[in-house]
Every structure is written in structure tokens, then in C-alpha cells.
Amino acid sequence: MTLVLSNDEIAELLPISDCLARLDDVYKEAGNQRAISRPRSDMYGPVHDRGRYVFKTMDGLVPKYEVAAVRLNSDVIRWSSGPAGVRKDKQPVAPGDKWVGLVLLFSTRTGEPLAIMPDGVMQRLRVAAANALAAKYMVQRGPSVYALIGSGWQAGAQALAMAEVFSFADMRIYSPTRENRERLAAELRARLAVPVKAVEDAPAATRDADIVGIATNSINPVVELEWLAPHAHVSCVNERELGEGILEHSSLVVVHSRSDRPYNYIVGAGEQPIRAHDPQEGLPDELKQARASRPAGGVDLSTQPDLGELLTGQVQRPKNGTLTCFVNNIGLGLQFAALGALAYERARQRGLGREMPTDWLLESVHP
Amino acid sequence: MTLVLSNDEIAELLPISDCLARLDDVYKEAGNQRAISRPRSDMYGPVHDRGRYVFKTMDGLVPKYEVAAVRLNSDVIRWSSGPAGVRKDKQPVAPGDKWVGLVLLFSTRTGEPLAIMPDGVMQRLRVAAANALAAKYMVQRGPSVYALIGSGWQAGAQALAMAEVFSFADMRIYSPTRENRERLAAELRARLAVPVKAVEDAPAATRDADIVGIATNSINPVVELEWLAPHAHVSCVNERELGEGILEHSSLVVVHSRSDRPYNYIVGAGEQPIRAHDPQEGLPDELKQARASRPAGGVDLSTQPDLGELLTGQVQRPKNGTLTCFVNNIGLGLQFAALGALAYERARQRGLGREMPTDWLLESVHP
Numbered sequence: 001m002t003l004v005l006s007n008d009e010i011a012e013l014l015p016i017s018d019c020l021a022r023l024d025d026v027y028k029e030a031g032n033q034r035a036i037s038r039p040r041s042d043m044y045g046p047v048h049d050r051g052r053y054v055f056k057t058m059d060g061l062v063p064k065y066e067v068a069a070v071r072l073n074s075d076v077i078r079w080s081s082g083p084a085g086v087r088k089d090k091q092p093v094a095p096g097d098k099w100v101g102l103v104l105l106f107s108t109r110t111g112e113p114l115a116i117m118p119d120g121v122m123q124r125l126r127v128a129a130a131n132a133l134a135a136k137y138m139v140q141r142g143p144s145v146y147a148l149i150g151s152g153w154q155a156g157a158q159a160l161a162m163a164e165v166f167s168f169a170d171m172r173i174y175s176p177t178r179e180n181r182e183r184l185a186a187e188l189r190a191r192l193a194v195p196v197k198a199v200e201d202a203p204a205a206t207r208d209a210d211i212v213g214i215a216t217n218s219i220n221p222v223v224e225l226e227w228l229a230p231h232a233h234v235s236c237v238n239e240r241e242l243g244e245g246i247l248e249h250s251s252l253v254v255v256h257s258r259s260d261r262p263y264n265y266i267v268g269a270g271e272q273p274i275r276a277h278d279p280q281e282g283l284p285d286e287l288k289q290a291r292a293s294r295p296a297g298g299v300d301l302s303t304q305p306d307l308g309e310l311l312t313g314q315v316q317r318p319k320n321g322t323l324t325c326f327v328n329n330i331g332l333g334l335q336f337a338a339l340g341a342l343a344y345e346r347a348r349q350r351g352l353g354r355e356m357p358t359d360w361l362l363e364s365v366h367p
Numbered sequence: 368m369t370l371v372l373s374n375d376e377i378a379e380l381l382p383i384s385d386c387l388a389r390l391d392d393v394y395k396e397a398g399n400q401r402a403i404s405r406p407r408s409d410m411y412g413p414v415h416d417r418g419r420y421v422f423k424t425m426d427g428l429v430p431k432y433e434v435a436a437v438r439l440n441s442d443v444i445r446w447s448s449g450p451a452g453v454r455k456d457k458q459p460v461a462p463g464d465k466w467v468g469l470v471l472l473f474s475t476r477t478g479e480p481l482a483i484m485p486d487g488v489m490q491r492l493r494v495a496a497a498n499a500l501a502a503k504y505m506v507q508r509g510p511s512v513y514a515l516i517g518s519g520w521q522a523g524a525q526a527l528a529m530a531e532v533f534s535f536a537d538m539r540i541y542s543p544t545r546e547n548r549e550r551l552a553a554e555l556r557a558r559l560a561v562p563v564k565a566v567e568d569a570p571a572a573t574r575d576a577d578i579v580g581i582a583t584n585s586i587n588p589v590v591e592l593e594w595l596a597p598h599a600h601v602s603c604v605n606e607r608e609l610g611e612g613i614l615e616h617s618s619l620v621v622v623h624s625r626s627d628r629p630y631n632y633i634v635g636a637g638e639q640p641i642r643a644h645d646p647q648e649g650l651p652d653e654l655k656q657a658r659a660s661r662p663a664g665g666v667d668l669s670t671q672p673d674l675g676e677l678l679t680g681q682v683q684r685p686k687n688g689t690l691t692c693f694v695n696n697i698g699l700g701l702q703f704a705a706l707g708a709l710a711y712e713r714a715r716q717r718g719l720g721r722e723m724p725t726d727w728l729l730e731s732v733h734p
Binding site: 034053057061076093099106111118123124153265354361365 | 371373374400401402403404405408410412413415417420422424426427428430435437439441442443457460461462463465466467468469471473474475476477478479480483485486487488490491520630632633634635721723725726727728729730731732733
């Protein structure tokens, strides 16, 4: 039987502490070249009345867990111009106002499909865990103050993952809407034995913070260099969230992957991938003017060490008291293979999930 | 409901004539840059007791049919040395001694998963139809004699597809094992109103043939230039099947895709794709010496016109009486999107297939 899991089941099966341990292990496999990912690719269709269709896939293979996985997103997206610049939103236009993101897990011993899972909870966990692991291996002294910029679903997970790795004396949250930041602060206070404050602005949040986590969907800078303590560790999911000079002044920049842009295939542009560092990739023409294009500065992300290298000691530790930065720039298929395998093993043990006859997904012929 | 189809249903839903019409249409979409594919990638695991695991994916997007698709293969493969050189075989090690190849079809309007289908029958049809379409647009005068080298499942489909496009006076089949070639000749005689003969050797099959189809799993030449009529049209799935000089003497070479090698990711070799024209990509060390490496000659396949360009008149027609060649070098995701959409539409009309709640494959969150 092939298991079909839900996001609720995956959340139950994958506590953040176990995600950290599993991903710590798989990044070491990757750093030792024993696990691989096929970098993400995005295919963009033309704009239709609901938005622009994008089909995104990435693959991962982890021999240690005897699994391979494809993670895919079948999205209708819309860009819009708002006060904080251009933002991209996935439209929930599948039946029931839902989204479509899947992880398919396969056995490398038999080839058979083991499980089909939604990607949402795993996506949230993998981003948060990667940031926490980067901090675990980059931050030298026990940090005391954690600042979080952002208050969405993703931001909450980041705080929980960081709190698994470090014992903070203080957490501060800033996001532009008071109600949101106060809601997240209350949630985190209820779950963590740490004082958590919602603060009025980003400079107040980041002042003297040892770790600054950025979890927004902004494509404009949200943290400036002059706000940061000299020894701060900063993590972001997109380098455009970083103010000018942060990367340049960091003594160590680690990236999630050096394949830091997806291979883009756009209807009308032929089949050659478009990989230039163009922030307007795939953007509808009507929004191209609205989108800020910041020069990347003096730091070439495609030549920085990656997380696997960091975790396997292939990176020189930064000097005490210097700025460091982790750019969690793009997802990797091996994250979904690793977390998917863990969710699958546990679901089998606990009898969770719905079953679909594996034979429906096998074939007796191959040309 | 998401439809799950079987190979038998797909064979019933997709007669070769309809595949030809659908693919004729989609190659024109591609030639006009209105349909795209994300080129195939292969991830190779290490060798285990059953063979070497390979996870292969390719994606396609066809706005005209409002679909995107991923086609994936989760295979355990083995290479072996035999009298005809090195051959690669997929091991049927999934439960019930089966293989694993799937096409997942998605709506570009809503993002939702429409269908899950095995890839075997579609793979056979798409290869055969592409060869027949190439011949339809490259062969000038009505051809009279068709020679087929190979007698496997794939070869049979090629003969059926060619016979849809042309009225042959004569068909000849050669493959090394008499029993196999005679079985296929008898099968084709029963289905086609054409004399079909099994012949003793490849020179006898190809002599004066107007079209020569090669459908073997050999990686060594099986047809030589000096056997061919000056005006012959040759199609193959792998240029290593062609004897020295065939490509070089062709007045027109068309390829299925200029992205003619998969992006290979090999455990132990890091995450950078390996795309050199190395016929030993992914081959276990113990077989590397056994495999012939033939120089590609003077023809660079990555600069030849592709099938979409041929079908949209972007290629100058060859002179009458000259050799032409179609190299059906690699599959494209858009073939599976196009044929998958056709199978899906018809299965819905006819009430075929098993159903799975689409809601199992949707999600209410996305980070």
C-alpha cells in the first residue's frame, strides 16, 4: 500500500526537534557527497484570468534512508504592488480554495512509491530547521537575544526551531501590523519558557540581538546594517531582505545551496533555462517596472560555502565577535526526501494515513 | 476526483492515429514557443545488491490544453556485457515484479491534480509517433519500402505509426533472433494491409529502403552508411545506433530536442550536473572499460533543428534524393503533458479509470 498523509498528520509525526536531528544528519550526508538534489526548476505559463500558472519541481536522493523524492508545486500566482513593494501570492484556486504542493517518496531498493504527502508543513519545518542548524554551527558563544522580523506561519516555526537549539533570555518580534506581531508573541510565550516581546519597529527588535531571523515575503530590505550588533548572526530566505552592506561586512556567508536560482522555463522564451540573477524572472510585464532591482554587491552567493559543507567542518569558523550570515536561498530536494522518509517511517509505525493500492502506481511493461 | 489510469486503459484511449494528431499539434505549439519542457534529469544512487537506483524526471507545460505534467521513473537498473556490447536493463523489482514510471497531470487553471497514469504505453506511443511525424515532414516523395531494425515492443509501435502516415508497398524487419523478428512480422501482417517480411540480416533489410527505422537498445552501430539508398530517411533513438558517416552524409539532421543529454546528478559527484557527452555517465566502474566510446563525428546535435521547428516550417526542406536523419534523442515533458491530457479527457468522457479523492492531494496551508 502507498500511504497518503495529510499536513495535520505530518505536523504530528514531525516535531521540530526530530526535524533538526534528521536534517542535521542529511546535510552531513550531502556535505560528504552521499546525498544529492536535482536543483529546482520552475515552468511559467502565460497569464490567464486567475493569475500565472507555475509548475515547480525539485528532486532528492538519500541512499542512507533508501529514498528518493520529488517535491512539486502546481500554483497559480499573482504579483501585486503594495506599500512594501511588489509581493507574490499563491492563489488558492484548487477545489475548496486550496493549494497544490506534493512530495512523492520512492524506495531506492524496489523503486516503488512509498508515500504521497502535501508539502506545506514539511516546507515550513525544513526552512525553520535549516536556519536553526546554520545558527547552531555558525554562532560561537551561547546567544542571549533573538530578534525575529516577520510574524507569519513561517516566522513562528523559525522561532520554535531556534529555541530548540539555544536557550534565549529574550525574544523580540517585529512585523508591520501590531495585531500580527502581538498574536505571534503571545503564541510563542505560551509554548516557550522564554520572555517574548512584540516591539514597535525593526531597529528596536534587532538592537544588540545575537541572532536576527528574517522571515518575510518582502523583496526589499527589511534590516539595515547599522542596526546590527557587530557580532550578530543574520538569517534570511532571500538576500533581497538584507540591507546594503550586510553580506559585504559578514566575515562568513553560508548559503543553503550554491544552485541559488531555479532553472526557469517560460512559455514564449523557448526551452533554454533562464538563470541570470534577474529578480524579474517570470514577472508579468505590467509589474516589471514596479520591482526593485538591487545590485548584489560584492558577494557572489554562488561561490560561498553551503550548509552541508558547514556541518561537515569544511568551513573555517568565523572570528569571535564578527557578523555572520546564512542565506536560506532555495529549497533542496534532499530536505523533502529526508523529512518525507521520517514521516513515512513513523506513519507506518503508528498506523496513520490513508492507503492507496501500490499496484495502481506500478506497471508490467516498460519500453 | 483525481483519475488513476492503467496502461491497458491508456492503450485503449490513445489509438496511434490520435497520438499522431495530438503530437503534431503540440510540436507546432512548441515550435511557436507556446509549449515548453523542463529537460530530463537523472539522479544516480550508489550500486546496491539489486542494481543501481536511478530517479528520472522531466516536466512539460502546454497552455493550449491547460495542463502541466511531470513524468518520472523510479528504476533499479543493471548494465551487462553481452555479444552486442553493453546493455542496460531496468530491473522489475517493485512488488509483483513490476516497474515504476508515472505521469502526473495538473490543471493550469486551478493547479489541481487531474490524473495519475503509468508511463509505459505513453512512452511507446510518443517515441513511435515522433519518428513518424519526423518522417512525414522530412520525406519528400511517397516512400515505398520501410525497413525496421529491432523487433521489441518499441519497434512494433514504430511500424504501426509509420504505416499510419505512409502507404508502404513493402516492410522488412531484421533483428538478431529469428524467432523475434518472425513473430513481429506476423503480428504486423495481421494488423496492416502491407506485406511484411522478416529478413536474415540488416543489409538485406535496409537495401533500397526509403525509410529505415532503428529501434534497438544497442549502444553500438546497427546500420552502416554503405547499406543505405542515397535518398533514405533514417530514424533512431540514439545516435550511437548509426554507423560512421550517416550523420555526416545527411543533408538534413533533425533532433527531437537540442537539450540532448539529461542533467545527471550522481551520488559521490556532488550536485553540479554532469552534461558532457560521455557515454559512460552513470555507468558502474566495472563496466566502463567495456563500453565503446565512438567520436560524435562532425555533426553537433546540439545545433541541429528540432522537431518543433521542422513542423512549423522553420527548417529548409532537404534536396530530393538526399539522405536525411531524425535523431529521437531524448524525451520531452510536453509529450507526456499532451498525451496525458488526451487520455484524461477521453477517460472522463468514457467513465474509465479509478478515482481518488482530489482533496487527499490538496492543502489548506502554504508557507
